[in-house]
Amino acid sequence: MRTIRYILQKEFLQIFRNKGMLPIIFILPVIQLCVLTFAATYDMKNTNIYIVDKDVSKHTQEIIGKFENSSFFTITGIGFSEAIAEDEFLKDRTDAILVFNKGFGNNLDKREDAPVQLLVNSIDARAASLFGMYIVEVLQEYNTKVITTNSPVGKSALSQRITTSYNHFYNPEMDYISYMLPGILVILVTVIGLFLSAMNVVREREIGTIEQINVTPIKKYQFLIGKLIPFIVIGFFELGVGLLVAGFIFKIPFLGSAWLIYLVASVYLLTILGLGLFISTQTETQQQAMFIAWFIMVIFIMMSGLFTPVESMPEWGQKLNIINPVAYFIKVIRMIMMKGSGFHDIKQYIGVLLVYAVCAISFAVNRYRKVA
Amino acid sequence: MSTSINIKGIFKSYDSVKALNDISLDINQGELFGLIGADGAGKTTLFRLLATLLLPDAGSIDMEGYDVVNSYKKIRNLLGYMPGRFSLYQDLSVMENLNFFATVFNTKIEENIDLIEDIWKQIEPFKDRKAGKLSGGMKQKLALCCALIHKPKVLLLDEPTTGVDAVSRSEFWQILKKIQQYGITIVVATPYMDEATLCDRVALLDKGAILQVDTPQGVVSTYRKALYAITGANIYDMMLLLRKYEFTESVFAFGQELHYTDKRDEFDTNQLQHYLKEALQQDVLVRSINPNIEDCFMALSIQKNK
Numbered sequence: 001m002r003t004i005r006y007i008l009q010k011e012f013l014q015i016f017r018n019k020g021m022l023p024i025i026f027i028l029p030v031i032q033l034c035v036l037t038f039a040a041t042y043d044m045k046n047t048n049i050y051i052v053d054k055d056v057s058k059h060t061q062e063i064i065g066k067f068e069n070s071s072f073f074t075i076t077g078i079g080f081s082e083a084i085a086e087d088e089f090l091k092d093r094t095d096a097i098l099v100f101n102k103g104f105g106n107n108l109d110k111r112e113d114a115p116v117q118l119l120v121n122s123i124d125a126r127a128a129s130l131f132g133m134y135i136v137e138v139l140q141e142y143n144t145k146v147i148t149t150n151s152p153v154g155k156s157a158l159s160q161r162i163t164t165s166y167n168h169f170y171n172p173e174m175d176y177i178s179y180m181l182p183g184i185l186v187i188l189v190t191v192i193g194l195f196l197s198a199m200n201v202v203r204e205r206e207i208g209t210i211e212q213i214n215v216t217p218i219k220k221y222q223f224l225i226g227k228l229i230p231f232i233v234i235g236f237f238e239l240g241v242g243l244l245v246a247g248f249i250f251k252i253p254f255l256g257s258a259w260l261i262y263l264v265a266s267v268y269l270l271t272i273l274g275l276g277l278f279i280s281t282q283t284e285t286q287q288q289a290m291f292i293a294w295f296i297m298v299i300f301i302m303m304s305g306l307f308t309p310v311e312s313m314p315e316w317g318q319k320l321n322i323i324n325p326v327a328y329f330i331k332v333i334r335m336i337m338m339k340g341s342g343f344h345d346i347k348q349y350i351g352v353l354l355v356y357a358v359c360a361i362s363f364a365v366n367r368y369r370k371v372a
Numbered sequence: 373m374s375t376s377i378n379i380k381g382i383f384k385s386y387d388s389v390k391a392l393n394d395i396s397l398d399i400n401q402g403e404l405f406g407l408i409g410a411d412g413a414g415k416t417t418l419f420r421l422l423a424t425l426l427l428p429d430a431g432s433i434d435m436e437g438y439d440v441v442n443s444y445k446k447i448r449n450l451l452g453y454m455p456g457r458f459s460l461y462q463d464l465s466v467m468e469n470l471n472f473f474a475t476v477f478n479t480k481i482e483e484n485i486d487l488i489e490d491i492w493k494q495i496e497p498f499k500d501r502k503a504g505k506l507s508g509g510m511k512q513k514l515a516l517c518c519a520l521i522h523k524p525k526v527l528l529l530d531e532p533t534t535g536v537d538a539v540s541r542s543e544f545w546q547i548l549k550k551i552q553q554y555g556i557t558i559v560v561a562t563p564y565m566d567e568a569t570l571c572d573r574v575a576l577l578d579k580g581a582i583l584q585v586d587t588p589q590g591v592v593s594t595y596r597k598a599l600y601a602i603t604g605a606n607i608y609d610m611m612l613l614l615r616k617y618e619f620t621e622s623v624f625a626f627g628q629e630l631h632y633t634d635k636r637d638e639f640d641t642n643q644l645q646h647y648l649k650e651a652l653q654q655d656v657l658v659r660s661i662n663p664n665i666e667d668c669f670m671a672l673s674i675q676k677n678k
Contacts, residue, residue, distance in 0.1 A: 006475040017463050073530065137447040208459040212518070215423050216476045217445065 003218060007226025015230060025196070028082055029188045029238050033245055039179045047131050050094040051078045052085045057105025063142050072134055087123060096120045096131050142292060178252040183306040184335040185242040191297065191327055193235045193269055197276025198293040200227055201368070202283045224361075228273050235269045236262065246337075255340030261333060264346065267353045268329045274360025280367040300326040325356055375434075376401040376526060376557040377422065384417055384429035391417040393580040395431070399559060400574075404552050406571030407561040408669065414580040415561035416456060419530045422559070423453045436525050449477070450522035454515045456531040456561075462504025466495055466514055467501050470521060477522035484511050484523045487554055491547055509540030513547075520551065527551065529560045533567065544569050565666035576669050583672040588665060595663040595671065597621070600641065602630040604656040606649065613651055624670055631667055632658075 016022065049067060053060045067073045076094045079085060085097045099117035107114035122128035137139060204210040213223065243261070246252045276293065283289040303317060304310075304326040312320055321327045332349045335341040384392040393412045399405045407415050420426040421433060424444040433440040438447050460469045474481050491513050498506060503514060506529065512532055519527060529548075533541045545567065551655040552558055560571065568574045569588045576583040576591070584591055604610050611630055614623045621633040634644075641658045648656040663671075 003475060003478070006472055010461070010468070010472050013468065014461065014463050165614075207462070208455065208457045209461055211425065211455045211457070212453070212459040212473075213476075214425055215448055215451060216473070217448045217478070218476050 003222050004226050007218075008229055011226060011230045015213045015234075025192060025234060026237075029192065030241055030245060031151050032188060033181070033184060033242055034249070036184050037177055037250065046074055047072055047096060047134060048076045049072050049096045049098060049135070050085050052078050052080065052082055052097060052099040053103040054080055054102045055100045059105040059108050059146070060100045063100075063139065066138055066142060070138065079316045085119075089119070092121075094121075095127075096135060098135065117310055138294050177250055178299070178338060179307075179334070181242075181246050181250055181252055182306075183330045185239065185246065186304075186326060186333055187301060187306065188242065189235050189238050189265070189269070190272055190300070190329075193231055193272040193274045194293050194297060195290070196231050196234070197227065197273045198279040198289045199286050200231075200282075201280035202276060202289045203287055203328075204283065206286055220365055222254065224277060224365055224368060227277060228270070228361075230275075231273050232266065232269050235273075236265065239265050252337065254337055256336030256342070257324055260343060260346075261336050263343075264329065264332050264336075264350055267350055267357055268325060271325045271353055271359035271360050274357060274362075274364050277364040278360060278367060281364060300324050303327065304330050306330055322352075323356075325353060328353055373517075374401050375399070376403070377437060377559070378434040378549050379418075380432050380433045380434075382421065383429045383540055384414075384421060384426065385429060391580050392421075392428075393583055395580075396584065397575055397582065399557060400557045403568075404548060404572045405560070406574040407529060407577055408563075408565060408568045408574050408665070409561075409577035410563055412579075413577040415563075415577060416530055417580075418577075419453075419528055419561055422449060422526075422528055423615065433634045436437075449522070450525040452519035452522070452527040452556075454512075454519045454527075454529045454532055454630065456534065458511050458515060460503050460511075460515055462519060463502060465500050465502055466506070467499040469514065470517055473518040474521045474656065479522050481521065484521055487523055487551070488517045488520050490550060491520075508536050509543070512536055512540070512544060516544075516547070520556075522599065523554075523556075525556060527556050527558045529558065531563065533562060533564065538627060541567070546577070546607050565664065570666040574665070576672060578669075578676065579671050581676070583669070583676060591665055591668050592663055595668050597663075597671070599667060600632045600634075600644075600659050600665045601626070601630055601661045602627065602644075602648070602656060602658050605654045606652065610648060610656070613648065616646050618649070622670070622674060624667075626666075630663060631661075631670075633671075 013356045015025070051064055051067070053064065064075070067075055077085075077088065077226070082097075082099060085094075085099070089097060097117075097119040099119070101115070101117070104114050104116070113339065116139060118132065120128045120132050120135075204213065214339075239262070243254075243258060247254055275296070279289050279292050279296075283292065301307075303313070303321055303324050305321070306326075310327065311322055313321075328349050332341075332346050335346060377397070379397040379399075380393055382392050382395040384388075394416075395418065407418065409415050417426065421428055422435065422440065424440055424447055427441060435447050436450055438565050440447060461472070464472065470481055480607050495506075495510055495517065496514050498510060503511065506514060516529075516532070519529075533544055536544065541564075548558055548560070549570075560567075562568070568591075571588060573585065574591060575585045584594070586594070602610065602614075606629070607625060607630060611623055611625055614620050614630065614632060619635045619639065621635045623630055623632045632644075641660070645656050645658045648658075
């Protein structure tokens, strides 16, 4: 016990003495959390639209007015030529072009077909479909209004439609921040945990200090436990800061228990740190360790369902997620924070993570060799 | 005197490179034993085998009655090892390093302070300084303290004086002599031949094989040839010339002079002096000298490679 305590003391001393790493460990994650949460949102706050109005009628003016008044759209220009509009497109100054041909207003008054042309920049397919949807929605709304005002009294031109009403459970306002932030928090905790642990043992090897440690009667498990605990503490600290930021700065509803999150986090961190230490024992230089950690990290994140829903992945991809601890933790932390899930709702995930943690750590201890 | 370390028929190779080739060696208890050899002779490999950091391909090593491979746990408790490269924590202070290693060996600084007292006195003024900020000599002293803190029975020092200034080097050897009085077996590897004379016994190691094991005096006394030192203004030209000379057996540059042996059992130094003078048009002095360890090493090395 005394040995472990001294290893711990040594590790903490080294962490707090490392002036380069300290801000990276403690300040950067908070900044990242604040920046990324705003950046990684699917909400379309601002769509630039260019309007080619060859008609210049009451109707086109009213529609333009609707776009102007909407907070979703910024009209970058109104012109008469499609060529100029396409030029705007090429210069990437606009996301969509809406073209009203001559006679649009007249046709509308005569209640004939009044086609509108919509061009959308679809380099980013997901964004493009959202632009399109929003714009069509505005036009549709105007259409409905025109039909209603122009209809003779008593004879509704509106055909009966099946209407669906939505009730969004657990995130009623479809707020992306409350969806993204827990995920990003998981990523940050993972990055810190995985990278610090992956670089640690290999760093001692690179500097040569491991040579001196290896001839001591220190036990493998003592050495690795001494390495693990500081990172768990740092991981907990980051998680705590993240949750405070979530609660007080972003005001995300927090339905579940923070203790439960910490319980899952402790199992999860053991997994990640075990994995990191395993990488560390298998590599010769910090550079190697760094690349391997980064490689694993990117795969875990991309597959995790943070940026794309797991359900939209091909089946093999979804199956691959069975071994992705990041996916489990993101899922669980979202469940706890947004749904208020209790221990019994998530115990199977904790179980899986626990199995994973035991495997990772025993692998690391087993593969760490004091003899070359 | 009983044997502390018994090395029997050790082979070790890295891929195709044979680092150690059939090494057998006995080192006595309480002995200050020198392992002398040029860079790449296999000193560090042998040390890492002794330090239980490496496994031999063949052969066995017994240390204080324990087998290095099977009872490595026992050995790690009675071994003090100072690697050639400074391998303490540079970002920890002198005191923190010492404390850490004491704890790792399940002891306290106070328990063995008498053993390291002399060295500790010298580094104590810097005890709060980070190890990385110490001078080369101080670093070595700290490393020695850390290697001695658990009062080991065997102390392995891999090139402890490489890169350390002359004054610190002689200080270091005085310290070793003192430590030896506690009955600790000390094995020192060094590329410096002049340090060999400070050991009780030395093993000359070359290309993974032992050339000779003897006391420094013993090594020198085995040198049979008459040795001459030649001094002159242009050493290099003189060496090139001597290499072509028909009676030359060996010639080596040795600082500001050449060490020369002749093929003939008896010859006139004046004749050689005259020959060099004629050829180089400069003053040359030839005198007879006593061989040192390095001369022996060179001679043995040439003999072996013939």
